Amino acid sequence: MVADLFVALLGLSTPLVSAVAPGLELTCSLNRATQGISISSDGRKFLSQRYSTSDPPQAVELLNDNSTRLYPNVAWNSYNSSNPNSNPRRTFVSIDGARIGPDGRYWLVDGGSQGVNGSSKLVGVNLTTDAVDKLYYLDSIIASSSSIDDVRFNAAGDVAYLSDTAGALLVLNMTTGKNILDNDYLLVGDIFATAWAGLDFSGFETGDSVAVFGSSPVGLLAALCHTPRGIRSILDYEPKGVKRSIDCIGYEAVNADLKHEQNIVINSMVSVTAQGGGIGLIGWFTAPGSSSGTPRGSTMSPTIEFPISDFFDKGLSMRSGAVDVLPSAPGAG
Known part of the structure; x- marks a missing residue:
């Protein structure tokens, strides 16, 4: 072997x-320059062969007698740039990488040719039927001056990681066929990092009990970091109060009657946080003033009533402010 x-x-x-x-x-x-070999689980061997000075790229299966046959068929290996009837969408234009995927398919990366629509693609060949049954066109997710040259897959086989000759790494959702854009990582790059910072702001240590106020995306992700309970159940199960409290609401808090009450959350946090505990404020507490973008901004007061005596007597600490997500999610920048 x-x-x-x-x-x-x-x-x-x-x-x-x-x-x-x-x-x-x-x-x-x-007789032809061979770029790579892929071996299936049952021992079949497939070779990807790039351009020579005169021959187009081709994929072949290496048979037991050491002969080769075009794979998956002649049609896929028939591209001719000089023939206007040659279809770059259904032929190999430039085979730049190939491998057996976790799903058992033989996957070929066709880097295509600049300016030839449909030529850049990821081709999956079913080894049971010896036919192409998965095909992803990549023209829309690559820069006009670059091309795709290799692929790797996650263990489940539903995400493909494609390397770009310009130095980028493209991530393809193989269920939807769409590129996973930066916005899809917002929960990792911003929201989750903010939630994690809330724990840090409160002084959280392993084993601490935590109350999370707010069920926004930030609050829900903060809850994933530590299992919270509502205020009433907190007082039932933690009669001396919780060790840490996190505010994920800010100035826009409302009371049980759904009336705007800016200080209800911060007052509740002081109430349920135990002696020597910590409070983290990641909810927004800046009064913006009214503008075209915040027409009701002036309803937010820059000051609120705060139970300073209870805060002082309990020896509580509090940290607040805008969150710098980069320490928690370096890729977010």
């Missing part, structure tokens, strides 16, 4: 193979 791999990849002659690695046995020789 080692000899097969070595010779198939490089197409070396017998003397050179012996010179490079004595003991290797030449099992076959190839």
Whole structure:
């Protein structure tokens, strides 16, 4: 198998193979430059062969008698740039990478040709039927001056990671066929990092009980970091109060009657937080003033009533402010 791999990849002659690695046995020789070999779980061997000075790229299966056959068929290996009837969407234009995926398919990366629509694609061949049954066109997710040249998959086989010659890494959702854009990572890059910072602001340590105020995306993700309980159940199960409280609401808090009450959350946090505990404020507490973007901004007072005596007597600490997400999610920048 080692000899097969070595010779198939490089197409070396017998003397050179012996010179490079004595003991290797030449099992076959190839007339075309071969870029890579992929071996299926049942031992089938597939070779990707790029352009030579005169021949188009092709994919072949290496048979047991060391002969090859075009794979998956002649049609897919028939591209001719000089023939206007040659269809770049259904032929290999430039095979730049290939491998067996976790789903058992033989996947080929066709980097295509700049300016040739539909030529850049990811092609999946079903090894049971020897037919293309998965096809993703990539023109819309790559820069006009670059191309795709390789692929890897996650363990489930539903996400493909494609390397770009410009240095980018593109992520393809193979269920929807769409590129996973930066916005899809918002929960990781911003919202989750903000929720995590709320725990840090409160002084959280492993084993601490925590109350999270607010069921916004930030509050829900803060809850994933630590299982919270509502105020009433907190007082039932934690009669001396919780160790940490996190505000994920801010100035826009409302009371049980759904009336705007700016200080209800921060007062409740002081009430339920135990002696020596900590409070983290990541809800927004800046009074914006009225503008075209915040027409009711003036209803937010820049000051609120605060139970300073209880806060002082309990020896509580509090940290607040806008969150810098980069320490928690470096890729967000």
